[in-house]
Amino acid sequence: MTKIARAYTNIALIKYWGKKDKTYKIPYTDSLSLTLDRFYTDTKSEVINSDKDVVFLNNQELDDSKSLRIRNYLDTVRKMYSFDEHFQINSTNHVPTSAGFASSASGFAALAASINSTMNLDLSKKSLSILARNGSGSASRSIFGGFVQWHAGTNNDTSFAEPIDESPDIGIVLLSVVISKAEKSISSTTGMESSVKTSPFYSNWSTLVASELVEFKQAIANKDLQKIGEISEHNAMSMHALTLSANPPYTYFAPETIQILNIIKKLRNNGILAYATIDAGPNVKIICSKESVQKVKDFIEANITGISTVEAHIGRGIEYI
């Protein structure tokens, strides 16, 4: 019987920003993420007697243009593992776009795991991470739970994620603050490319990431949530500095992004643990502690109208149900 593969999404706390190799999605630097329990994708793959894959997302068949990225990915998988079968893919996304998370991380991790299961490839988690990365860079990290490091590597065999601590007892809570009236922004792929090619500061990004990774792993070992917050916020803002210094300059920040950053500073001034991280979009995710999260939530909802928050905790790695 075909199993369902479940993969949770993850949030990068040391960001992935810049591809050294676009085909294999090899990044310029390592990155470090937290897998989240709240948002996941369930995927089932069944072999069909056809030379074309069929993809259903949330019970709706995708048309050719919408399924293209997935079908191309399946071609890659077939090539990597030398088989010819085609599939009917049924994928259900529990990553509401309204929560401000991309679903590509959980989506491609679940798809990779599902093919692994259906084709009895019996892949190691390392190989599964490599396979997922070929679909979407950040998917390589969603194979594992908790804190995860994606090693940049130099080619398709050496670029994969590994867990740092799959169930850290550190009380971290991630609060996603969803900005409704967001301006349409440029894709992360386009954004990365622009930073790499045109930011005068990009050459220092890898040195920064390398030193913040060391500090971050020490902070995990020390269960030092404040330090984790500090590094995460600095790393995220430095990534956004690479968009502001691109030529032409651009920013993913919306007016409300600045409002929320100001609120986070106020909360910290009042002794409440709250640090920001922001991906390639206007939404702010706040790193909180079990103790601070309700206060942060209340303060934001009291101070900005029309803003909702979604709480997430540490999530597990790939599961087969």
Added chain:
Amino acid sequence: MTKIARAYTNIALIKYWGKKDKTYKIPYTDSLSLTLDRFYTDTKSEVINSDKDVVFLNNQELDDSKSLRIRNYLDTVRKMYSFDEHFQINSTNHVPTSAGFASSASGFAALAASINSTMNLDLSKKSLSILARNGSGSASRSIFGGFVQWHAGTNNDTSFAEPIDESPDIGIVLLSVVISKAEKSISSTTGMESSVKTSPFYSNWSTLVASELVEFKQAIANKDLQKIGEISEHNAMSMHALTLSANPPYTYFAPETIQILNIIKKLRNNGILAYATIDAGPNVKIICSKESVQKVKDFIEANITGISTVEAHIGRGIEYI
């Protein structure tokens, strides 16, 4: 008879961000500015029979704490030119803080020129620029009109401004957009220090400035206003990238800053010449052409309520009236 010295303020289009020497205000890099006709300071200095300077600003005597920076500066001036006289300073500021400009550039330029006149020092403009710089770095540029370059230099004798083109026929208009509900921000001195010490990207700032200076001067020579706008916007955003990447990160942007940056992009998409520059505060100054300025003004006032704009053109250097 004692003359009034008049100095106009200036806006840096290649920014000054970082002091190599705090005492003499020697910057890490050159900078390039446009002197503006709209905002200026008138200053008169009279020798008084006292061992303490007296300072009037806008017809009001400043108390000891408020006049301290000016009295300290006058001590520096006395030391530099070996005289003992003290002064009654009467200064009138036509730089409304509501227009989003700092008055220290025109203020210290006018004060330096005024002492030069009263004491018959007969200083060259180069020496006057050095003298003004000792009060406020950006004041070194307000000695001249039009486009001005401040050479960073390495010590008190070699750090001074020079005109590039005092009356360029280039049709540049600067529109200051004043954001009312601005959050209180950190001073530029504190901000610079933080960027220099903690931004992982600061080491690339001087290379960037050097190359953008060359391009900018070529654009002046070519009367290429669009190119001037592009370089100015990129340079300003890169300066703000140095605040975002400081540790801890900070930003001078207010929510309305982002709103206006979005509007400027929309204007450009409609073929209207408009480029942003932003100093150490939330206000946006827009580089326009004679043809575009009214459209830019109308569009902003139609799209954001409670926002006013002030228009300025190319200003002259120091004048004695």
